[in-house]
Amino acid sequence: MNRELTRIARLRRVVRVLLVIVYSATLVWFVFCLFGGYLLASADYATNVQTSQYILYGFIFFCVLHFALMRGLQSLGGQETALMGRIVGELFPEARFNPAGGVDREALAESRLFGDASTLPSPEATSYGRVELPVGEQTMQICDVGITPQHDKGLAANPLTMLYRSIMRPIFGTRIESSMHTFRGMFGYCRTQRRFKGYVLLLPDHLEDKLGYLAQSVQRIRQKNGAKFVHLEDPEFESLFAVYADDEVEARMVLTPTTMRRMTGLRRSFNRDLMISFRGDTLYFASGTPDGFLRPGRRSLADERLLEQLYREIDFCRTVGAEMK
Structure with missing residues (x-):
């Protein structure tokens, strides 16, 4: 190629x-x-x-x-x-790539990774392609998605904000189509064999220290949904993830010591911030990729790193589905 x-x-x-x-x-x-x-x-x-x-x-x-x-x-x-x-x-011969495939907005809202549709403004999502990957008897949906929260429309009325997002960000940004999004990257979901009570959120431990839409969403979820910070007895796991849940007992049942060790290994192998949530009978996960998940990275076009990067990302999704099974 x-x-x-x-x-x-x-x-x-x-x-x-x-x-x-x-x-x-x-x-x-x-x-x-x-x-x-x-x-x-x-x-x-x-x-x-x-x-x-x-x-x-x-x-x-x-x-x-x-x-x-x-x-x-x-x-x-x-x-x-x-x-x-x-x-x-x-x-991945078994996978199905659909460049026009959209993201399930209901799944996006149910994940609570980008807000909660029942209490928070529902974000606008733009899909840049979808991969359907068999994981056992289930099919995992992995989308290249851009998220633009509804409350950002008020900010867009500010001329300086519009000047920055419409002109300055495309000049210095990675991709022009990502300039209006607050999140661009991978979003995947797959059904599991068990059903979770309430919800469990695993977020990068440094997320709340940053300014931005995702940090604000976490704070609002905590305030309006009673999400509690869950302290777990695994220092290595907690150095990578901050855990929030509406039921601490359920969170501990989901995040057993074995599960935490596996997720720690997965996160270190991925080498990128990762957000995971369990809700109902579905596992959701997302990770920011400024170049776009289903787009060739600008730094990897000259050699085989492009193939290695894409393989690691999709194989990581498959591994997550198999491990959480």
């Missing part, structure tokens, strides 16, 4: 250059709209006419570059989707 990877890497560099130019020009235009009137007010008629001509030429040039950027993004997305479908098919 080296030729395809090289072509995608080259196209991605072209798209990145176009993106920086187009969004930088948009930023300049925004600043000009705010302060340009003061500069032109003191200029004479000839200067104003000449400035208008420059603006017209710049607008035409901007339209050409914007059209090229949109075509480049469309072509890049198609090539990446085709490549990922081929890679998933080669590495």
